[in-house]
Amino acid sequence: MSDDQMPPARRRILDAADRLFYLNGINSTGVDAVIEQAQVARMTFYKHFGGKEALILAYLSGRETRWQTLLERSIGRAGEDPRARLLAVFDALRSWATSETRFRGCSFVNAMAELADPDHSARAVITSYKGALRDRVLELAREAGAADPELLTDQLLLVYEGAISNHSLGNVDDAVHKAHFTAEQLIAAAVPV
Structure with missing residues (x-):
């Protein structure tokens, strides 16, 4: 269901859950807090989601x-240069990290840490998302002509995840910018001109 087809109450519930889950954590945020912030009736919440687990899945999907x-917008803006298209992953990261009001890291890593039950349905969504990101970076590394696209992908993802953690923790000044620069160097070393 696209955003423009979504009932307004469902949109408000998802918006509230997105803010609360991201800023306060999934386990720390009860259904009552989401209902209150969304300004919907309890029955409206259950009509749209049936419970917190379905809301968590919708939150992660969103x-x-x-x-x-x-x-994909960042990759498109990079044009036809395959090296620039690969580096666009870090352009997107920079855009995302600086657009959050209070950046708390990767919502998927945060959710994985909170939802410790290996059988929780959200863990499959998280694994799928991280796998899709790896697949996309690998595809871009191959298009760029990297000598060892698997190795370059692994290196870039390590820098990507490290940038997110260090940016949110404040351990490294300007971590996302430094990660972008590091990615440029890795790409330059791995992709022939």
């Missing part, structure tokens, strides 16, 4: 959709 849109 985050994934927004990231994929931002990523």
Whole structure:
């Protein structure tokens, strides 16, 4: 269901869950807080989601959709240069990290840490998302002509995840910018001109 086809109450519930889950954590945010922030009746919430687990899945799905849109837009803006298209992953990261009001890292990594039950349905969504990101970076590394696209993909993802953690923790000044520069160097070393 696209955003323009979504009932307003469902949109308000998802918006509230997105804010609260991301800023306060999934486990710390109860259904009552989401209902109150969304200004909907309890029955309206249960009509649309049936419970918190379905809301968590919708929250993660929405985050994934927004990231994929931002990523593909960044790749598109990079034009036809395959090296620039690969580096666009870090352009998207910079855009995303600086657009959050209070950046708390990757919502998927945060959710994985909170939802410790290996059988929780959200863990499959998280694994799928991270796998899709790896597949996309690998595809871009191959298009760029990297000598070892698997190795370059692994290196870039390590820098990507490290940038997110260090940016949110404040351990490294301007971590996302430094990760972008590091990615440029890795790509330059791995992709022939």
